[in-house]
Amino acid sequence: MIDRVSNQKAWLMVLPVILLVAFNAIIPLMTVVNYSVQETFGNNVFFWEGMKWFEEVLRSERFHASLGRQILFSFTILIIEVPLGILVALNMPRRGIGVSICLVLMALPLLIPWNVVGAMWNIFALPDIGLLGRAINGMGIEYNFTQNPVSAWLTVVAMDVWHWTSLVALLSYAGLCAIPDPYYQAAKIDGAGRWQIFRHIELPKLKRVLTIAILLRFMDSFMIYTEPFVLTGGGPGNTTTFLSIDLVKIALGQFDLGPAAAMSLIYFLIVLLLCWVFYTLMMRSESNTS
Amino acid sequence: MAEITLKAIRHSYQANPIAPSDFAIRSVDITWRDGGAYALLGPSGCGKTTLLNIISGLLRPTEGAVLFNGVDVTAQDPVARDIAQIFQFPVIYDTMSVYRNLAFPLVNRGVSGEEVDRRVKEVAGMLDLSEMLNQRAVGLTADNKQKISLGRGLVRSDVNVIMFDEPLTVIDPHLKWKLRSELKRLHQRVGFTMIYVTHDQTEALTFADEVVVMHEGDVVQVGTPRDLFDRPEHTFVGHFIGSPGMNLMPCQIVDGKPIVGHSEIPVDRFFADHDKGNGLEFGIRPECIHLDPAGFPVSVMRIDDVGRYRIIRAEFEGQPLQILVKEEELIPSENLRIRFDRSSIQIYKDGWIVDRGVAK
């Protein structure tokens, strides 16, 4: 809304960033575009293929399957992490030393590198020696994430929830702390119950923060790679092979650079499209309320 | 509706208060009659909001008791006390329509649908909100939002007291006038006990039948707007009420008459000898000083024209003196002389009014 007075010299200051972005993003992206429309057998020999790889990818059942798994995964973790994160935030203390303890505890999972998380859960959930795996099997429930697809799915979801619910919780907590006290006082005086306070004060005031949380979690989970790769390697079979794992299999496992490049672009466009849809939907409901 | 009694209330935000300065409320004893309009007036940090929160039950006093109709409610929370409160910034439920906002407190209390509808429409009528009932509350102007906050208090028939915490802060001057007078009319119509907290003397004086002036955790005076103006019991009240505030000058009492500098000021009372000594001050309102060619000479420093009157900023016996002169009155360009209205003079000792003056 505030546009500053134009100042040509400012461009000079931004130039290094522009160059960096160019090297970082634009040039690699153009390489991918280059690969996606040609066939190569190495030695820098290329044959023009046009849209062939794109058609092939879009028609392949393998792609449909991993896309389906991907969408299912992202929605599953959103459905669990968002309400759980809000619930955690609602129960965090607002003052006293409990605040800092809680914040540190909540931030811990976020600080652990992805592959470490994968490795941790791998060991934790191993049916024979892992604490979790042994415990579940000990209760008489058959559980083996390396062989049983249901077990594998549950483990991947549990791992993501463990790793990322903190993020939703922390964002929601910040949002909750920003609600002025009179709102709570007024609601109390009006005789509102806990649920009504949540429904009519906290949730509406959290809308903006939750939009950001959902977008972040969606994008991130849609591109998930390291953790399931370390944990299950995409198995058993292909049951936890998500889009990014599949992409790497095609590109590096089979060295099909053309289809892999085409798939990357399609993948990229899907993420972009879904984010846009999410964003507009949430902003529309936002403009209705404020 | 209820009569409210504050009995020896003391409050400190510290765990082990000892010194008087540890207390946000030092000692308050007040009784407010059922159906009255009251104001708590004072500068920020004087303890007025603390006192308000003690009455509403958001705070529990360190010492003392709060009584509603003679019943001790000190231990009760705001819901149990059946109070309503309007805050500085309008609190509305964003997701609801105006109608549902107004109905909310009734629905929560399990009032029947027909009764809710009747009450909401009645209150909306009183507040000029009838035409907006189906709109979303979010899009309304600040004054209408504030009316909704008020309406949520008015719909309830079980309210003991309605409290206002500087409710006109975000309202433009023109609308302040409207809202303020509507509020007063409303009070006369519905007869709720109302307590209005503010730092703005105009709001307090125009709204309340009785004003409680607070200063550094103490109640310095309780009185009608007229009392506070005519006979401030403490120099703080003299200074705080009125714009500009009361003129205060060090003085002496000799033979029952006040002497400022070298001038003996004629008064209609006799001030006894035991009021002699240090710490005596002579107080007079700028409104009660009149231009008089036969009066005391003053030197004019500056004249500010404020539209409907002018403020002469002058010096009398080396002390600053402010004089209010009406728009149409002529101010002589030199040798200005003034007279103090005899009955409006007050003498203070160590800040408190000398109450022992006997009529001549």
Added chain:
Amino acid sequence: MSLELRDVSRTVDSSAHIHPTSITLIPGGFNILLGPTLAGKTSLMRLMAGLDKPTSGQIFFAGEDVTGIAVQKRKVAMVYQQFVNYPSMTVFQNIASPLRLNGESKVAVKKRVDQIAEILKLGPLLDRLPSELSGGQQQRTALARALAKDASLVLLDEPLANLDYKLREELREELPRLFEDSGATVVYATTEPGEALLLSGHTAALNEGRITQFGPTHTVFRDPNDLLTATIFSDPPLNLANARKEAGGFQLGFTSWPVGYYSDLPDGDYQVGFRPHHLQLQSNDNAALPITGEVLITEISGSESFVHLGLGKHRWVAQMHGIYQWDPGQKIDMFLNSAHLLVFDSTGNRIRSTHG
């Protein structure tokens, strides 16, 4: 230092914040922008400061076209409604910050800060942090920083709005004199007519992105050019009614008035208004206009009474010296000195009497 805005406008997302406006500020004077919330006071100030670029028009600073020159290059100081100070710096460091940026010597900085602190009564507080100050002291610190900057243009955007009533009164009295010696051109935005009158200087009345009138404050107050200006510059609000002039009288519906000074006016529809403090209980003026109203409510404020009157569908206010307590519903008779009547044509332009 003169500042001139020439046909300046500003449009954001196709909504006009400022309509084409020209104004030349009084150099070295106190220029007040008076208007309700969203009248465009802040938008206009941002244009003057160079924080925003005008959509059209030019801005001249000391005769030089500065349209589009960034704020950093102009000697501008700004104080806001919120208390803006550097939270980690002491009061001394806060006041010294613009001086240090100028690269002044330590001795010179100390001398100037002490001098300014003296004027603003901050002397004993120099070692405190802003968070340890009261609201009034925080705003004094912000004002001190503006003063230290020695700017040729000082913009004050409702600087007293968040302060207590009595503190406002105190600072209001000091402010005009504060910048007097520096020779700076001061622009002061406020929503309160009373504040404008106390600050004196020159006032521009603003409404919906337009300046309706600019001139010496008391002229704008006593002799408004149009209805909008009169309405903006009136607290309590202007008493107003539609009037039809015919056969030597103003017909107001609930009463009729002799034309008095306005005998030359052609017959037709007008709007008549007057200020609440001009209503009186007695009048020795033969041409005084009688008013009979029903009391709706009486408000008493110290030495004054505000009587809200109902006249037909109109609601008027009488602001009267002294304490009057009438019961609602009571009928009272009042008078208006005809010299105080303001007459506007149907488009809101003021019609001045040819006699008065």
